[in-house]
Amino acid sequence: VVVRAYSQLAAEGYLDVRQGANPSVRAIPDSQPASIAAQSRPLFPKVQYDLRAHLPEVSTFPRHVWLRSVRNALASATNADLSYSDKHGLRKLRLEVSDYLGRARGVVADPDCIVITTGATHAISLLGRVLAERGSTRMAFENPSHRFLHKVARQAGQTLMAVPVDGDGLQVDELGTAQSVLVSPAHQFPTGVVLSADRRTELIAWARRTGGVVIEDDYDAEYRYDRTPIGALQGLSPEHVAYVGSTGKTLAPALRLGWAVLPPSLVGAVADALGTSMVNVSGIDQLAFADFLRRGNFDRHLRRMRVIYRRRRDVAVAALAAELGDLPVSGIAAGLHVVLELSSREIEAAVCAQARSVGVLVESVSQHALPGDHVPAGLLIGYGSVPEPALPQAIERLASAIHIATGSGHQLRSRATVEAVQPRRRRRWQTSTR
Amino acid sequence: VVVRAYSQLAAEGYLDVRQGANPSVRAIPDSQPASIAAQSRPLFPKVQYDLRAHLPEVSTFPRHVWLRSVRNALASATNADLSYSDKHGLRKLRLEVSDYLGRARGVVADPDCIVITTGATHAISLLGRVLAERGSTRMAFENPSHRFLHKVARQAGQTLMAVPVDGDGLQVDELGTAQSVLVSPAHQFPTGVVLSADRRTELIAWARRTGGVVIEDDYDAEYRYDRTPIGALQGLSPEHVAYVGSTGKTLAPALRLGWAVLPPSLVGAVADALGTSMVNVSGIDQLAFADFLRRGNFDRHLRRMRVIYRRRRDVAVAALAAELGDLPVSGIAAGLHVVLELSSREIEAAVCAQARSVGVLVESVSQHALPGDHVPAGLLIGYGSVPEPALPQAIERLASAIHIATGSGHQLRSRATVEAVQPRRRRRWQTSTR
Numbered sequence: 001v002v003v004r005a006y007s008q009l010a011a012e013g014y015l016d017v018r019q020g021a022n023p024s025v026r027a028i029p030d031s032q033p034a035s036i037a038a039q040s041r042p043l044f045p046k047v048q049y050d051l052r053a054h055l056p057e058v059s060t061f062p063r064h065v066w067l068r069s070v071r072n073a074l075a076s077a078t079n080a081d082l083s084y085s086d087k088h089g090l091r092k093l094r095l096e097v098s099d100y101l102g103r104a105r106g107v108v109a110d111p112d113c114i115v116i117t118t119g120a121t122h123a124i125s126l127l128g129r130v131l132a133e134r135g136s137t138r139m140a141f142e143n144p145s146h147r148f149l150h151k152v153a154r155q156a157g158q159t160l161m162a163v164p165v166d167g168d169g170l171q172v173d174e175l176g177t178a179q180s181v182l183v184s185p186a187h188q189f190p191t192g193v194v195l196s197a198d199r200r201t202e203l204i205a206w207a208r209r210t211g212g213v214v215i216e217d218d219y220d221a222e223y224r225y226d227r228t229p230i231g232a233l234q235g236l237s238p239e240h241v242a243y244v245g246s247t248g249k250t251l252a253p254a255l256r257l258g259w260a261v262l263p264p265s266l267v268g269a270v271a272d273a274l275g276t277s278m279v280n281v282s283g284i285d286q287l288a289f290a291d292f293l294r295r296g297n298f299d300r301h302l303r304r305m306r307v308i309y310r311r312r313r314d315v316a317v318a319a320l321a322a323e324l325g326d327l328p329v330s331g332i333a334a335g336l337h338v339v340l341e342l343s344s345r346e347i348e349a350a351v352c353a354q355a356r357s358v359g360v361l362v363e364s365v366s367q368h369a370l371p372g373d374h375v376p377a378g379l380l381i382g383y384g385s386v387p388e389p390a391l392p393q394a395i396e397r398l399a400s401a402i403h404i405a406t407g408s409g410h411q412l413r414s415r416a417t418v419e420a421v422q423p424r425r426r427r428r429w430q431t432s433t434r
Numbered sequence: 435v436v437v438r439a440y441s442q443l444a445a446e447g448y449l450d451v452r453q454g455a456n457p458s459v460r461a462i463p464d465s466q467p468a469s470i471a472a473q474s475r476p477l478f479p480k481v482q483y484d485l486r487a488h489l490p491e492v493s494t495f496p497r498h499v500w501l502r503s504v505r506n507a508l509a510s511a512t513n514a515d516l517s518y519s520d521k522h523g524l525r526k527l528r529l530e531v532s533d534y535l536g537r538a539r540g541v542v543a544d545p546d547c548i549v550i551t552t553g554a555t556h557a558i559s560l561l562g563r564v565l566a567e568r569g570s571t572r573m574a575f576e577n578p579s580h581r582f583l584h585k586v587a588r589q590a591g592q593t594l595m596a597v598p599v600d601g602d603g604l605q606v607d608e609l610g611t612a613q614s615v616l617v618s619p620a621h622q623f624p625t626g627v628v629l630s631a632d633r634r635t636e637l638i639a640w641a642r643r644t645g646g647v648v649i650e651d652d653y654d655a656e657y658r659y660d661r662t663p664i665g666a667l668q669g670l671s672p673e674h675v676a677y678v679g680s681t682g683k684t685l686a687p688a689l690r691l692g693w694a695v696l697p698p699s700l701v702g703a704v705a706d707a708l709g710t711s712m713v714n715v716s717g718i719d720q721l722a723f724a725d726f727l728r729r730g731n732f733d734r735h736l737r738r739m740r741v742i743y744r745r746r747r748d749v750a751v752a753a754l755a756a757e758l759g760d761l762p763v764s765g766i767a768a769g770l771h772v773v774l775e776l777s778s779r780e781i782e783a784a785v786c787a788q789a790r791s792v793g794v795l796v797e798s799v800s801q802h803a804l805p806g807d808h809v810p811a812g813l814l815i816g817y818g819s820v821p822e823p824a825l826p827q828a829i830e831r832l833a834s835a836i837h838i839a840t841g842s843g844h845q846l847r848s849r850a851t852v853e854a855v856q857p858r859r860r861r862r863w864q865t866s867t868r
Contacts, residue, residue: 008662011630055517058517077497118712118714122712254716256713257716277589278555280688
């Protein structure tokens with residue numbers, strides 16, 4: 001045992017063992033233990049209400065149903081499924097995703113053109129790199145659009161070009177020399193505008209004329225409250241639109257499971273980029289989600305969540321009308337947040353800071369603005385992750401912060417009526433086709 | 435219903451609806467359906483025996499035990515666990531990984547210095563990018579080393595520097611102007627050499643002297659058959675070694691779950707790079723693996739697999755000795771493959787092609803060589819994924835291919851003895867400390 005221990009320590013480089021000499025501890029230069037201390041983390045004031053725009057409800061995650069799908073996945077997985085898998089993702093899952101996207105989103109999704117990713121951001125990051133490698137480095141972004149995606153695109157080697165958004169969505173005639181464009185047609189983030197029919201046609205014509213790639217971020221299109229969800233742009237022109245989506249807003253962000261439906265000219269390169277980083281989704285999770293989709297559990301979960309979110313939306317909008325009846329609210333027909341319009345960036349910043357000091361986390365439109373043209377100020381009020389009974393207090397707390405920050409020009413508490421749910425006049429980002 | 439259908443089609447851009455006019459189908463330029471055809475895939479001859487070096491056995495994946503851990507994970511997951519998680523990975527898992535790596539591999543793993551990745555390759559890719567961003571673009575590689583990792587490092591922005599390997603492993607004095615180096619000290623891929631005690635000390639001294647980063651790829655160190663596994667290099671100097679590992683060889687490649695234990699100077703940047711691509715491992719899987727580790731199931735599974743692989747190793751080596759007694763075999767004390775030495779690259783290529791034509795998939799050493807110095811020829815014979823009873827036939831089939839390809843200089847079938855398991859003379863890549 002002693003000999004084995006010594007030879008082990010010698011093999012690992014700790015001991016010097018020579019025949020006929022006593023073993024000695026090997027000198028390793030500067031062997032100070034070094035501070036592997038935890039890096040200090042920023043401290044936030046305690047958050048009581050998290051009204052950030054992108055947060056879904058996760059307490060409703062269907063744990064039992066998901067577990068059943070994991071069990072079915074483990075029972076049915078072949079050796080090939082458990083080994084190094086197809087870099088595109090398991091075909092069994094791509095078939096189910098193709099079926100779902102065709103049925104629910106009007107996406108023309110050949111299973112051979114689908115790539116399974118850890119989410120929409122992962123897909124956008126891969127697309128950014130692949131386009132950059134082909135010399136396509138000018139990517140247009142809606143302004144405003146999610147700030148996190150700005151960082152992702154820049155890290156992928158893209159130069160961002162800001163394109164303004166109006167009541168019809170992206171102003172296609174402002175695309176200039178862009179080589180690709182990232183859009184959220186069904187529910188623009190953060191304004192909530194829908195890309196109009198004319199603009200859709202214009203955008204596809206732009207892609208056909210210039211060879212530009214349209215990346216469609218269908219991030220929360222499943223949540224439409226007044227009508228059938230608007231179909232995906234991709235269905236108009238699958239050769240020019242790269243469609244990306246995920247289960248982050250519909251099941252749980254932690255699941256890390258999404259997809260890209262790609263033009264045939266891009267699918268090989270994106271799968272290669274994915275293969276080289278070996279960033280695939282667990283084969284067991286892929287099989288589980290395929291089972292979950294096949295049994296209709298995803299559709300069932302979406303129907304359930306749509307009801308929950310619609311009610312939260314109604315409560316939030318009514319509470320906002322009651323507390324701040326004179327401030328216009330837009331973007332209310334879909335998604336997980338509404339936009340409260342404010343008059344300036346200074347007021348935005350003051351409101352966010354004041355809200356935070358009383359335990360309410362809320363984002364502003366300007367936080368998602370790109371440099372360039374003027375973006376109207378506003379507050380993004382997310383109701384996705386706040387339980388319905390807590391929403392009125394959360395909004396009341398926010399409203400009082402707004403009163404303080406704005407010097408209380410908004411104390412009229414009137415018109416707390418159901419009509420408040422319907423916008424009373426044409427809003428800044430509102431269009432007739434909505 | 436009709437009105438709704440029309441307005442839906444209009445909103446999606448398919449119809450033109452104007453007041454007082456008949457709706458018309460919108461003209462979309464060049465609307466040919468386009469060929470979204472499957473891209474043609476290369477055709478391989480039917481593979482009967484897959485003897486590639488990196489393949490583990492997956493049929494033994496502990497499905498029931500894993501399912502139990504998934505159930506425990508789903509039962510215990512908090513809302514925070516299911517939402518957007520810590521980009522470093524869930525702390526509950528990092529604590530368990532820290533404990534395991536300290537206990538089993540001698541890794542000094544502060545949980546705050548651990549980042550959970552989808553595997554070792556993902557970690558190496560992230561490290562390559564982070565180092566490149568800091569101006570560290572010259573990465574040394576053992577020559578030979580896994581060719582896939584060459585591609586990964588190049589895509590991450592690194593220029594590769596080939597450093598020769600001898601019987602003591604990486605020739606540290608040949609590191610030249612490298613700014614980082616990727617090594618597999620416990621079991622060099624593909625030669626099977628162990629980095630000697632002297633070289634370990636030299637390598638750490640190099641890192642301290644130059645500020646270079648050592649990336650330790652501990653890819654299959656758990657499988658050591660003649661002694662306790664050699665401890666990780668990282669334990670000698672956690673400030674200079676980035677340690678990467680995964681469950682790909684130990685549980686299943688499809689699980690996509692690994693880790694990096696990073697010097698404090700790198701952990702923030704690597705976590706940021708990971709956070710920006712939103713490539714995280716499913717929170718449910720992270721909790722499941724934490725549970726699996728905590729209950730000792732990982733250790734139990736490894737003990738079981740070690741016995742299985744050791745027996746396969748014995749059978750493979752005995753069969754090789756029986757069929758090709760005169761050809762030297764090395765790298766047999768660990769891992770999932772052995773190296774059969776050959777005299778030239780031409781013979782290598784001929785053997786691989788001939789083997790493939792009779793349904794045997796096998797890799798050569800030269801396929802993993804970098805340009806530069808001469809790398810001795812050889813065949814990598816993986817026994818990881820071939821069931822024990824099938825191994826003798828697989829080796830026999832391979833041997834006949836070798837006889838044909840080499841013009842049958844090796845038909846002496848003698849010495850099919852148990853001693854064949856022990857190498858009979860000092861091999862090319864063999865060292866006394868093994």
